[in-house]
Amino acid sequence: MTDSFDILIVGGGVVGSSTAYHLAELSNSKVGLIERSQICSGGTARSCAIIRSHYSVPSNTALTVKSIEIFRDFKKYLGDTSLESGFVQSGYLILAPEGETSDKLVENLKMQKEIGAETMQISHKEALEFHPLLNLNDIGAVGYEPFSGYADPYLTTTGFANAAKRQGVELITNQGVKKLLTKGNKVIGVDTESGVIHAGLIILSTGPWIKDLTDPLNIDTYLDISRHSVITLKSESEYDFKLPIIKDLSTKNKMYFRPSSGGVVLVGTGDHGDPIKHPDLMDEEIVDDFIINQGRQISNRMPSFENARVTNDWVGAYDITPDWNPVLGEPDGWEGLILAYGFSGHGFKMAPAVGKMLAQKAVGIEQDIDISPYSHSRFKEDLLLSGAYGIGSIS
Template sequence: MQSYDAIVIGAGVIGSSVAYHLARLGAAKVLVLDRLQIGSGTSTQSSGILRTHYSVIENVELAKHSWSVFNDFAGYLGDEEASAGLVKCGYLICAPDGPKLEPLRAALAGQERMGVEVRLLDQAAARELLPIAQFDDAALIGYEPEAGFADAYLVATGFARAARRQGVKIMEGVNVERLLMENGRVVGVETNQGRFHSQTVISTQNIWAGDIERWTGVPTPVKAERHAVLALEGPEAYSFKMPVFKDLGSPGMLYCRSYGGNQMLVSEGTVGETLAQPDNEQGDISMDYVVEVGGQVAERFPSFGEAGLASSWTGVYDVTPDWNPVLGRLPDVPGLVVGYGFSGHGFKLSPGVGLVLAQEALGLPTEVSLAPYAHERFRSGQLLTGRYGLGAVS
């Protein structure tokens, strides 16, 4: 049996980031196992939006740290060739009078307290930044200049390459079938290619985290939820210089960004379709759904009433009851550290999450406290539900 300082299950943006940070923090022998390929889980389905706007203050802290990494990805990795595909176009968010107004005000104030630059804009200033939209109903508009979007595949492979350069071994096509336990603690994993030994296993399995429940009996509070993403070609371009936009006034709490230089990527920030089994295969998107979302888009972007559907796809979120991740040790399973349940917003947190999970796995103090993200909260009832209610803003 081969022996390692740490074994990471899963090579999405989270697992690759954990592996890189383990090596960066001095772990000499690290093994990453993925049943498919790096980034081939749900990471490549990501819309890639980066912001520190959150109503849950702990998330602001993780996102802020992560933004500093995205902002200088090559420098952070010490790899001149690395790119996160970052487009720094800013993030605009607005709410009309109504239930989302005070949560937005409080979240913007929270960001400011955390030292994030945010500006309050009037409708005219918002139109200057995003001239294809109208803001007639907007009672409050926030703008975060240090935000934008990036490419999750580039980030996963960037972390993986930097990890390999530091000696991490990444094996693709290896399925972890169970945890090996001895005297009540984890001592390794059994896979379709044999056994690998380690006193520390980090599971970053996303929608497949239910494996942990099967292997250990500890409940995994995650369901797989499918979401649709549309790319619309309008008569006016949504250029890459225009900010990402979050419309808290729309029924679907839409988010939009530039896509392919001139199209609009749009998706709803609300609850999706729960799947019976974790599966990131493509699902159907009905024409009724496209028309319904198109109608919401046209309310905000009047010329997009004429838009055509350029392409569409689906992606699957690993959703927890409070739409926030579970990070840290499972006390009932010594030797096991988990990072799952990102509920549609894990890409923007991935550098920071990789760092804190690696620190926790190595027994070091964590950059950000993991206590609020503990699995225990689902037993104690101290949930991390955001002020916007359930949905990926959090």
């Protein structure tokens, strides 16, 4: 194991791996990535991997527009035809109930188009042509993104990591970081299970585990950690893998669903979830109330799923900031440290572009997309990024 790097990334999820690849592309820096287990073994492994650009915060749309470009041409972007992301261009439909939410949806579509998103408002008839199983009787407005879809978290993350390794990044796996090492107000390295590693710059992308390393430095992450449940449902007929992803703003928990392997539909939520103290202590059991509620909602939106059965379930942890948007940048009062956390359930779709912006920031290049709105200081300065749909990962 190398004992010093110019830049060391802690965390081998999709954000860390994307950052590692882009650092190798943009500089001759000596770069390492350290992961306590295997690449894509933490939060990313449990992602539903939905890719869309619908947001009400403009910078979120800008980042995901760029990320969609990368997903659609992943092999060419990484310069390796053997690397896959598993991207399926299914399209994305967002449904808003009559009234204020529909008005906000239409306003957001205009903003997104100005930024460069491929999106449009469509009629109910057009929506049913894309997804014939839907019941839209209670829906006021529908947005559609033809080039959005979903991908494979493992293939995407290992794709970035392997491309980074090919270009000289050292991947250090099965090696936990016990603490950050400091000198004065500067972070100078990490203490691992096998010894000390020094670095000129540390990038922390450890998701909901970040507090293990920041709390000893008295860095306030402003984080809530929560538990989110996902189920897959099977009806009598096989669910077509090319049917569009659905986001249903008429539901209290901002339900979404998409096709998944085996002809099933994957169902999740964009709400706060259940608070937990630490991701390692997360209860893996899905509660009956969640299944009943999701079953009721999905059968309302797709009546053919009234008698659907559960085929799989899992849980994952969200790292949620007060405005449901990430922190990308230096923490107040510290040098030699860049934070990348708090993605609040929408990190996967942002990760390709976020990795590039973090790499540009790390080597002193002006970022293609301004990430200053994601500063750590915004919470104490009351500069929160406000979403039109309230709290949730659709902000």
